[in-house]
Amino acid sequence: xxxxxxxxxxxxxQQAQKNGKTVYHLNIGQPDIKTPSEFMxxxxxxxEETIAYSVSNGDPKLIKAISEYYKRxxxxxxxxxxxxxxxxxxxxxxAAIATCNAGDEILVPEPFYTNYNGFxxxxxxxxxxxxTKAEDGFHLPSKEEILACITPKTKAIMISNPGNPxxxxxxxxxxxxxxxxxxxxxxxxxxxxxxxxxxxxxxxCTSFGNIDGVEDxxxxxxxxxxxxxxxxxxxxxxxTKNKELITNLIKLCQSRLCVPTLEQVGATALxxxxxxxxxxxxxxxxxxxxxxxxxxSKIDGVICEKPTGAFYxxxxxxxDNAEKFALWMLTDFADKDxxxxxxxxxxxxxxxxLGVDEIRIAYILEEKSLVRALELLDLGIKxxxxxxx
Amino acid sequence: xxxxxxxxxxxxxQQAQKNGKTVYHLNIGQPDIKTPSEFMxxxxxxxEETIAYSVSNGDPKLIKAISEYYKRxxxxxxxxxxxxxxxxxxxxxxAAIATCNAGDEILVPEPFYTNYNGFxxxxxxxxxxxxTKAEDGFHLPSKEEILACITPKTKAIMISNPGNPxxxxxxxxxxxxxxxxxxxxxxxxxxxxxxxxxxxxxxxCTSFGNIDGVEDxxxxxxxxxxxxxxxxxxxxxxxTKNKELITNLIKLCQSRLCVPTLEQVGATALxxxxxxxxxxxxxxxxxxxxxxxxxxSKIDGVICEKPTGAFYxxxxxxxDNAEKFALWMLTDFADKDxxxxxxxxxxxxxxxxLGVDEIRIAYILEEKSLVRALELLDLGIKxxxxxxx
Numbered sequence: 001x002x003x004x005x006x007x008x009x010x011x012x013x014q015q016a017q018k019n020g021k022t023v024y025h026l027n028i029g030q031p032d033i034k035t036p037s038e039f040m041x042x043x044x045x046x047x048e049e050t051i052a053y054s055v056s057n058g059d060p061k062l063i064k065a066i067s068e069y070y071k072r073x074x075x076x077x078x079x080x081x082x083x084x085x086x087x088x089x090x091x092x093x094x095a096a097i098a099t100c101n102a103g104d105e106i107l108v109p110e111p112f113y114t115n116y117n118g119f120x121x122x123x124x125x126x127x128x129x130x131x132t133k134a135e136d137g138f139h140l141p142s143k144e145e146i147l148a149c150i151t152p153k154t155k156a157i158m159i160s161n162p163g164n165p166x167x168x169x170x171x172x173x174x175x176x177x178x179x180x181x182x183x184x185x186x187x188x189x190x191x192x193x194x195x196x197x198x199x200x201x202x203x204x205c206t207s208f209g210n211i212d213g214v215e216d217x218x219x220x221x222x223x224x225x226x227x228x229x230x231x232x233x234x235x236x237x238x239x240t241k242n243k244e245l246i247t248n249l250i251k252l253c254q255s256r257l258c259v260p261t262l263e264q265v266g267a268t269a270l271x272x273x274x275x276x277x278x279x280x281x282x283x284x285x286x287x288x289x290x291x292x293x294x295x296x297s298k299i300d301g302v303i304c305e306k307p308t309g310a311f312y313x314x315x316x317x318x319x320d321n322a323e324k325f326a327l328w329m330l331t332d333f334a335d336k337d338x339x340x341x342x343x344x345x346x347x348x349x350x351x352x353x354l355g356v357d358e359i360r361i362a363y364i365l366e367e368k369s370l371v372r373a374l375e376l377l378d379l380g381i382k383x384x385x386x387x388x389x
Numbered sequence: 390x391x392x393x394x395x396x397x398x399x400x401x402x403q404q405a406q407k408n409g410k411t412v413y414h415l416n417i418g419q420p421d422i423k424t425p426s427e428f429m430x431x432x433x434x435x436x437e438e439t440i441a442y443s444v445s446n447g448d449p450k451l452i453k454a455i456s457e458y459y460k461r462x463x464x465x466x467x468x469x470x471x472x473x474x475x476x477x478x479x480x481x482x483x484a485a486i487a488t489c490n491a492g493d494e495i496l497v498p499e500p501f502y503t504n505y506n507g508f509x510x511x512x513x514x515x516x517x518x519x520x521t522k523a524e525d526g527f528h529l530p531s532k533e534e535i536l537a538c539i540t541p542k543t544k545a546i547m548i549s550n551p552g553n554p555x556x557x558x559x560x561x562x563x564x565x566x567x568x569x570x571x572x573x574x575x576x577x578x579x580x581x582x583x584x585x586x587x588x589x590x591x592x593x594c595t596s597f598g599n600i601d602g603v604e605d606x607x608x609x610x611x612x613x614x615x616x617x618x619x620x621x622x623x624x625x626x627x628x629t630k631n632k633e634l635i636t637n638l639i640k641l642c643q644s645r646l647c648v649p650t651l652e653q654v655g656a657t658a659l660x661x662x663x664x665x666x667x668x669x670x671x672x673x674x675x676x677x678x679x680x681x682x683x684x685x686s687k688i689d690g691v692i693c694e695k696p697t698g699a700f701y702x703x704x705x706x707x708x709d710n711a712e713k714f715a716l717w718m719l720t721d722f723a724d725k726d727x728x729x730x731x732x733x734x735x736x737x738x739x740x741x742x743l744g745v746d747e748i749r750i751a752y753i754l755e756e757k758s759l760v761r762a763l764e765l766l767d768l769g770i771k772x773x774x775x776x777x778x
Contacts, residue, residue, distance in 0.1 A: 034438040044433045049423040051621040086475055089645040102491050102513055124491055232440040232650030256478040261621030263649050
């Protein structure tokens with residue numbers, strides 16, 4: 001099992017900080033945005049004397065709040081069709097266990113969220129990539145190309161929509177093609193929609209919960225982490241209308257007893273936060289997206305498409321090796337005692353050799369830091385190439 | 390994968406409650422004791438504006454607090470030898486994944502904590518039971534009998550000490566025999582010591598952290614759930630001096646990003662709670678143990694040994710089938726609209742046919758409720774046998 005790539009540079013970043021450098025983090029999806037005060041208010045008001053186990057399936061109040069939330073999207077999950085998990089991470093691993101046996105395969109468009117590797121290797125399930133390309137804006141290839149990736153071992157399709165690390169927002173038509181494939185090949189669909197509200201330029205994200213004909217194949221994975229800037233709450237969920245899947249997922253929930261009681265109290269309050277908050281955050285991220293895309297476009301030799309969702313962008317750099325570069329930026333580079341940390345993108349591909357000169361940027365820093373971080377990236381590329389001539 | 394046995398009667402208990410019955414819970418280890426106020430005080434004082442990801446390995450403050458705590462027992466784990474987990478549950482599953490491949494076996498004295506099944510089935514590892522018996526006070530059999538349970542697939546020994554569900558406290562000599570076996574057969578030792586402080590009659594629990602010669606084989610699993618009556622915090626930990634294990638465990642930690650931030654803040658405060666609190670709780674539980682044992686001894690036909698640790702006891706009942714009985718108590722029995730819920734013990738055995746007429750009682754209710762619950766058990770046994778003549 002590989003170390004989380006986004007995190008394996010961390011010791012070098014820590015060392016750089018010990019050496020007195022300021023490190024701007026473009027590498028991790030940890031927003032600077034404030035968590036709505038409703039979260040801590042609800043937790044501070046918790047007045048039971050014993051911090052007792054919660055229900056394995058999840059706190060009924062939180063489940064009800066999630067059921068209500070989905071109605072905004074014309075998605076109708078009953079309370080017994082929703083389970084609470086330890087973040088989206090646990091929802092994804094539970095979905096993999098519930099749909100696959102050891103040796104089975106899950107189809108995933110690459111580049112993909114690297115932790116998908118962690119989930120699947122832990123339970124001995126293989127990721128079979130559907131390669132997508134920057135020049136196509138990381139949209140899906142044709143139905144024929146997708147079908148060609150399927151083997152008798154393929155049990156499910158897993159997608160992140162909007163996409164981490166690509167920022168792609170899949171069209172309804174793309175989802176319908178995946179749905180056709182799922183029906184034809186009898187596959188489950190694990191739809192990771194934690195960035196659902198983060199779409200720009202007037203786009204909206206179609207959920208697999210709104211695609212007809214695959215209701216009994218779809219699991220919707222969600223989380224409060226990004227939507228409400230509450231990554232440390234570790235509250236996720238999984239919804240499905242497939243009763244057999246729910247039964248199996250409940251057993252997995254029972255095996256770890258329950259999700260923390262207080263975090264569920266806080267998350268329940270988050271689901272009640274007004275749409276205005278989400279709209280404001282959206283405006284903010286779109287601005288960040290623009291700053292990032294414009295800055296990247298101005299760096300000599302950098303190639304990237306304008307992303308339309310989530311808060312990530314993949315950029316091809318004019319360097320030999322992005323992992324070497326990311327490390328060098330922490331160990332050797334500084335401008336006024338400052339540097340920047342990025343994620344090498346090769347780790348987001350299952351196909352060896354892809355993404356070697358690409359990085360993923362999370363544009364989550366507040367504006368001034370973001371501008372400076374992108375300037376440091378520009379300076380770093382120039383200095384790196386000079387040092388490695 | 391089986392449903393958690395302690396929890397599968399839950400819907401029937403809920404139905405009984407809906408029908409107006411009061412159900413006394415002797416079935417679950419959820420103490421009524423108050424969580425020390427330090428927990429909520431620390432959380433209420435948390436004043437960061439963003440609930441951010443914590444470090445995958447765990448909050449350094451909590452790790453430091455745990456390192457300090459272990460010094461009370463002359464156990465010396467450095468901060469890089471301790472990892473924080475989502476409860477003891479996750480620590481156990483991580484320990485199983487880190488030591489075993491699919492198809493491997495873990496040796497466990499039975500009866501054992503049923504969730505051990507859940508952990509191991511989820512990762513396709515088999516539990517090989519070392520049968521222990523009520524008449525031996527659930528102490529371990531001879532070294533020869535233990536050796537006979539080992540196959541080439543055996544990778545680890547997992548024990549709960551003090552024992553759930555038996556209340557046994559293993560002697561230093563027993564641990565030393567297991568250590569010899571581990572060395573001879575090259576096994577890891579996963580020592581679940583979450584009930585460490587709960588020992589009675591002047592006994593103390595020897596930790597595997599105090600046994601010489603197996604430092605690089607031992608993983609100590611711990612949790613704040615029982616010690617500080619904070620089951621819903623879901624904070625556990627795993628300690629080991631084996632660097633390779635730590636490296637592999639860290640990868641598992643990274644795959645789920647982190648444990649909730651606030652719960653770790655609360656748990657850090659719990660590890661600072663004075664020994665007086667633990668001493669008081671101990672006195673309380675010893676009293677509960679006595680009430681329970683004395684009441685059970687007075688019920689006609691009930692056989693049980695006096696447990697010396699944790700807060701559980703296994704009792705053999707004068708009935709045909711404990712699962713049938715436990716269900717019947719929820720569906721058919723009432724005395725003044727009250728009934729009692731117990732755990733059938735067959736689920737705690739891996740060997741088919743064992744424990745069919747046994748139940749596990751968790752003696753965690755406050756005194757008055759405990760006395761009434763045991764009275765209801767007595768009345769229930771009589772009524773059940775009358776109804777099933």
